[in-house]
Amino acid sequence: MAHLFLDHVSVHYDGQAQPAVTQTSISVRSGDFVVLVGRSGCGKTTLLNAAAGLVPPTGGTVTVDGKTITAPGADRAVVFQNDALFPWLNVRDNVSFALTLRGVPLRERDAAAVRLLERVKLDGIGGKAIWELSGGMRQRIGLARALAAEPDFLLMDEPLGALDALTRERMQTLLLDIWAANAVGVLMVTHGIDEALLLATRIVVLAPGPGRVVREIEAGFGRRYAGGEPVRSIKADPAFNQARAELEDSILEGEAA
Amino acid sequence: MSRALQSIGRSAIGWLLPALLLVGWEIASRAGVISANVLPAPSAVGAAFWKLLLSGELLENIRISTLRALSGFVVGGAIGFGLGLANGLSALSRGLTDTTIQMIRNIPHLALIPLVILWFGIDEEAKLFLVALGVFFPIYINTLLGIQGVDPQLVEMGRIYGMSRSQLFTRVILPGALPSIFVGLRYALGIMWLTLIVAETISASSGLGYMAMQAREFLLIDVVVLSILIYALLGKLADALARSLERLSLQWHPAFQNV
Numbered sequence: 402m403a404h405l406f407l408d409h410v411s412v413h414y415d416g417q418a419q420p421a422v423t424q425t426s427i428s429v430r431s432g433d434f435v436v437l438v439g440r441s442g443c444g445k446t447t448l449l450n451a452a453a454g455l456v457p458p459t460g461g462t463v464t465v466d467g468k469t470i471t472a473p474g475a476d477r478a479v480v481f482q483n484d485a486l487f488p489w490l491n492v493r494d495n496v497s498f499a500l501t502l503r504g505v506p507l508r509e510r511d512a513a514a515v516r517l518l519e520r521v522k523l524d525g526i527g528g529k530a531i532w533e534l535s536g537g538m539r540q541r542i543g544l545a546r547a548l549a550a551e552p553d554f555l556l557m558d559e560p561l562g563a564l565d566a567l568t569r570e571r572m573q574t575l576l577l578d579i580w581a582a583n584a585v586g587v588l589m590v591t592h593g594i595d596e597a598l599l600l601a602t603r604i605v606v607l608a609p610g611p612g613r614v615v616r617e618i619e620a621g622f623g624r625r626y627a628g629g630e631p632v633r634s635i636k637a638d639p640a641f642n643q644a645r646a647e648l649e650d651s652i653l654e655g656e657a658a
Numbered sequence: 659m660s661r662a663l664q665s666i667g668r669s670a671i672g673w674l675l676p677a678l679l680l681v682g683w684e685i686a687s688r689a690g691v692i693s694a695n696v697l698p699a700p701s702a703v704g705a706a707f708w709k710l711l712l713s714g715e716l717l718e719n720i721r722i723s724t725l726r727a728l729s730g731f732v733v734g735g736a737i738g739f740g741l742g743l744a745n746g747l748s749a750l751s752r753g754l755t756d757t758t759i760q761m762i763r764n765i766p767h768l769a770l771i772p773l774v775i776l777w778f779g780i781d782e783e784a785k786l787f788l789v790a791l792g793v794f795f796p797i798y799i800n801t802l803l804g805i806q807g808v809d810p811q812l813v814e815m816g817r818i819y820g821m822s823r824s825q826l827f828t829r830v831i832l833p834g835a836l837p838s839i840f841v842g843l844r845y846a847l848g849i850m851w852l853t854l855i856v857a858e859t860i861s862a863s864s865g866l867g868y869m870a871m872q873a874r875e876f877l878l879i880d881v882v883v884l885s886i887l888i889y890a891l892l893g894k895l896a897d898a899l900a901r902s903l904e905r906l907s908l909q910w911h912p913a914f915q916n917v
Contacts, residue, residue: 472820473819475819483811485812485814485815487812487815487833488910488911490910498819499819502820502821530909530910530912532910532912
């Protein structure tokens with residue numbers, strides 16, 4: 402059971418009047434699906450990058466299982482809003498990229514790519530070039546690539562932000578499927594309130610100026626989906642609407658404060 | 659099969675216009691519309707070609723010119739590529755050299771011919787120097803632009819995967835910069851021929867440019883025209899080579915698909 406912990410993390414970028422985030426603690430364990438919400442400028446992406454090891458905290462520490470991390474590592478895979486696939490590699494080679502760097506032999510790599518593509522429901526397109534694919538497919542390939550290294554944590558920065566509504570809904574259930582099947586800890590940034598409610602086991606509401614946590618909300622709708630309940634019935638549940646109102650209020654409160 | 663034929667047809671269509679021009683030119687010459695002292699008929703140029711081919715003079719001159727062009731290209735291209743890489747990857751190197759390079763770039767390199775003749779005489783070094791200088795800039799600038807234009811998010815992805823600097827370079831930066839580097843390469847090939855021909859025309863004792871100048875002295879206008887046609891063919895050949903190389907290494911790029 403791995404534990405990613407942002408312990409009173411502050412990040413103050415050079416030349417900025419106030420810190421991007423201050424004294425923020427977030428804990429993600431295997432099996433957690435933690436979603437960061439809050440209006441623009443509240444430091445969501447900064448926190449995610451700090452967890453990835455891309456941005457060094459100027460205060461506090463980021464630890465994995467108690468060890469302070471200072472650089473990106475294979476235990477924490479990252480998915481950006483922009484898919485950031487390598488356009489000069491085909492789908493298969495993109496997916497198995499992490500394995501190539503580790504020197505895994507070609508045959509094993511290709512077998513792994515086939516398995517990973519099945520997991521994101523894109524079988525049989527390994528030979529295609531990246532430019533041939535739609536945005537939704539690219540994002541799924543980015544997800545498959547992230548899973549290739551068998552990370553303990555998936556860090557996702559608005560992974561569905563650039564997708565159309567229908568594709569987005571399908572991707573949400575795919576994310577839940579992958580999360581439920583892989584026992585990973587997920588830390589995800591989103592702007593979608595429904596998305597946060599549907600996916601998260603815990604929602605962290607942040608407020609800007611400087612970025613900080615204003616509230617943490619436990620949610621269980623994603624677990625209900627993983628338990629077999631269809632999304633439509635979850636969203637029709639009055640509890641879902643009530644939770645949404647509550648979440649919206651906390652985001653607005655954060656703004657007013 | 660039909661696809662192969664189609665592709666042959668597509669490349670053949672580009673040769674239609676040059677062929678028609680040749681035919682029209684021949685007819686006009688035979689009808690006496692174009693005087694042979696102004697422009698000899700294609701058949702006369704063909705005869706000159708045959709004569710020079712049999713004497714071995716033509717092939718020898720083409721060989722010498724090609725060798726010069728390529729050695730200048732290799733020297734200038736290697737320096738341009740190396741500096742482009744260095745300046746693309748290191749802000750210190752860029753700060754140190756870019757201003758100087760931009761100043762030199764704005765001098766037309768052919769304007770250096772008098773100086774180059776004073777330095778090197780009309781020996782091989784003069785041609786090599788001029789071609790290398792001419793080729794340097796397009797390769798340098800496009801390599802630099804290519805590296806600076808690599809999607810920063812891809813570089814970030816590379817860091818997330820824990821790539822070493824050399825892995826980052828060979829697996830992310832170089833492939834990302836390649837389309838731009840090829841633009842520089844094609845442009846440089848054009849400059850390579852241009853520079854060499856001018857240099858050979860002004861100062862040489864062998865090569866295609868020299869052959870044309872000698873022919874002018876003896877009023878062999880068919881040989882002059884032949885030389886010019888050969889420049890056109892060699893230029894086209896170099897470009898075609900660069901394009902096929904480009905096509906081969908940029909198969910992933912949507913602009914290079916045979917759609």
